Amino acid sequence: MDDETPRFLDCGESALSVEFGDSVDPAVNARVLALDERLRAAPPAGLRETTPTYRALFLRYEPLEISRAALIAAIEGLIAPLDADARALQPAARWTIPCCYDPEFAEDIGEAAALLGQTAQSLAQLHAGADYRAYMYGFAPGWCYLGGLPQALAIPRRATPRGPTPQGGALIGGALSLIAANPMPTGWYVVGRTPERMFALKRDPPFLVAPGDAVRFEPIDAETFLSLDARALAGETVARRETLL
């Protein structure tokens, strides 16, 4: 694929995938988010919604209002050279998310550590020591996929899913980490748990971390988890946000 030109893939006659690459790569994701931002700032008539993912921007549009050709022309007018898009590599904000790695909150940490040749303590240190990029949400509301997992923690996903994750589970699977907003069965490993609500309907805004934001985990003990959990339950945001741009 030409590095500069995305592919335009039809997803039926009323959706289009603008594909910048086929890998999980911060530079590719930056181009997706840069186009997303420009389209949202000045949406062409007929564009209904944009959904950024790792490597493509998914567009829902009404073809009776804008033709595929006109939409693509509008997008091509918004795609900047690679170096300009690279600015989107810089996160707009950094989140520090409290995370408890005690085995009672990290149900799979012993199992994952054994598979990785680590101890539970070294796994927790590696997980909490890394800088992550929030690539995208998917699967279910508030499920936030994070790149930047240390190589030593890359782990094949389970062949058979485990039972439902705890709310706020910090998960690892493949080369990624993930915060699971609500209980769901998954093939990933639960290595920690945050008291923060990644998705809370009654809070404004209901979602905290934006795609492209930087994320770090701050280790907390069980007692701190319980006290922060009570505050989060009451509607407080217990993760910290720092504006970077």
Add this chain to the structure above:
Amino acid sequence: MSARLLIEAAGPGVTIQDEGRFGHSRYGVTPAGPMDLGAYLVATRAAGADSAIEVSLGGMTLRAEGATLCVAVAGGDFDIRLEGRPMPPACLLPLADGARLVLRAGASGAWCYVAVGGTLDLAPTLGSRATHARSGLGPKPLAAGDALMLAEAAEPPLEPLALAAPWLAASGAPIRVLLGPQEDYFTPEEIEAFLNARWRIGARSDRMAYRLEGPAIRHRRGHDIVSDGVAMGAIQIPGDGAPLALMADRQPTGGYPKIATVIGADLGRLAQLRPGEDLSFRAVEWDEAVAARRAYFAALEAGGTREPLGAEMTTESLLAENLVGGVVNARD
């Protein structure tokens, strides 16, 4: 006294739907919305409603309380009885205070919409009243004993009226698809095999996905892709080669190649197929898909004809006369 709709019985999978919960897919939120948008629009427009009850094959019994309600029904060819009297499968009717409306699976179709004129007193979540059971957003699936309050009840018609329902003309025509977005994960021979096969809707099909039973479709280069966005009607081929048509309750993103996507004009026809029924696919180009979309929505706009029921009219005679006549008109 305020008007209410009492649910006396409801099969599994009877939910409230509006057009969908849009604008939050970037945070992992599924739009949900009706399985058959065309039928939903006919029902809601006829009744003057902003949402509808989506009735599954399990059927539903409901009763009006406190007022005579304006109720529109449209969807598959369901068996509909107003106080025991058969109604045509698409109809607008007065549901008198205390009167009972019974919907059961009929000759064909999997989903039916019941719209009540006025505003259901349901708080929106993230801007929508659509139920997405898996993520717990929107009202809970309806169950016997539930009551829906009506904030403003619309004026009911004086007598039951038949609505034009062009989609009810039995059609075994292939479901039209646009290839892609990942047709390059399949050889031309496998794409031919997909288009030439006779498929059967699998038993474990639901609002999230319809399972397609038939030949296994093999991938040319692996079955994992880096997750990307998923449209309703996307036909995903997972590792076992058994296609899944992703429907209203699909996840917003997915990590398997999508060989083709059902066009908007045929999504309702796919949705109305029942487990065990057969279908095939035909590939079209973007222009044909858009022309079909234009004709589909134009037919819905024009389909607002309302015919009084004759005294001895049965569902069968209505199907033979009024509704089939309506189909010809809508298509011309």
